[in-house]
Amino acid sequence: MPGIRTAAQAKAWLEHQGKSVQAFAREHGVDPATTYQVLAGRKKGRRGEAHKVAVLLGMKDGIILAEAESQNEDQECGS
Template sequence: MPGIRTAAQAKAWLEHQGKSVQAFAREHGVDPATTYQVLAGRKKGRRGEAHKVAVLLGMKEGIILNETQSPSNDQEIGS
């Protein structure tokens, strides 16, 4: 990824793709309300669903764990 996006850049990225926030959320199986909150800065994306949304939008680097994975099974960062 070339860099971390700001909220404004993430919104512009969605617009450039012709996707609404609702469509993005459906496509990635995340809550639309959480997606709006991350884009508005009301949620920082530190954990849970907000973390997943922020990573998918390119607003932060991170790992998205599957529901079957646990944090103890983390892969090394940078590998």
């Protein structure tokens, strides 16, 4: 797997594909504001939607759980 992208590299990657941040967010079903915040470094992508965005942009190595799976894990951990 290629290395982790920096924010600047992720922006360049989007530009290389001819995609706006808005288009990327729509395509992946994520919040555009969160995507901008991850790219700007205001959100680190540690959990939740920001984590998903960072992984999709290649800025973080990680997995994206389906919504149902993550809810089930939350319930199991809380019991």
